[in-house]
Amino acid sequence: xxxxxxxxxxxxxxxxxxxxxxxxxxxxxxxxxxxxxxxxxxxxxxxxxxxxxxxxxxxxxxxxxxxxxxxxxxxxxxxxxxxxxxxxxxxxxxxxxxxxxxxxxxxxxxxxxxxxxxxxxxxxxxxxx
Numbered sequence: 044x045x046x047x048x049x050x051x052x053x054x055x056x057x058x059x060x061x062x063x064x065x066x067x068x069x070x071x072x073x074x075x076x077x078x079x080x081x082x083x084x085x086x087x088x089x090x091x092x093x094x095x096x097x098x099x100x101x102x103x104x105x106x107x108x109x110x111x112x113x114x115x116x117x118x119x120x121x122x123x124x125x126x127x128x129x130x131x132x133x134x135x136x137x138x139x140x141x142x143x144x145x146x147x148x149x150x151x152x153x154x155x156x157x158x159x160x161x162x163x164x165x166x167x168x169x170x171x172x
Contacts, residue, residue, distance in 0.1 A: 090128035091147045091167040097123050099141025099157040107134040133165045 088109065095104060097119035106115040108130045115127055119142065135144060140155025147167045155161030 088130050090130050093127045093129045093133055094145045094151065095119065095125045096143040096151065097121055098143045100139055102137045102139035102142050104142065105136040131165065131167045135163050135165065137161050
């Protein structure tokens with residue numbers, strides 16, 4: 044009896060696979076902090092003004108939007124400012140934590156310590172919250 048059930052399950056599984064009933068492995072969601080399981084994550088929500096200023100020295104920056112798309116990848120010289128419109132959450136990587144960031148109408152804050160690499164994910168807050 045058990046052998047017959049196991050045989051039936053095996054035949055059903057093979058038939059389902061051959062007939063296309065199984066989902067391809069590439070459609071499984073990957074939860075790796077990539078911004079979501081679809082390409083639509085970056086289009087949800089409104090872009091916010093994001094200002095980055097190299098306050099303590101030059102820095103290399105990599106800025107990603109809510110969908111994981113790179114919106115800035117480059118250098119800022121000492122004192123240089125870059126203003127971007129980015130859909131949050133905004134992921135910022137810098138080679139120098141003294142870079143100041145301001146999202147929306149918030150006051151500028153350093154990303155970390157001067158001369159030290161820093162990573163930060165920033166979510167813009169609505170006015171009045």
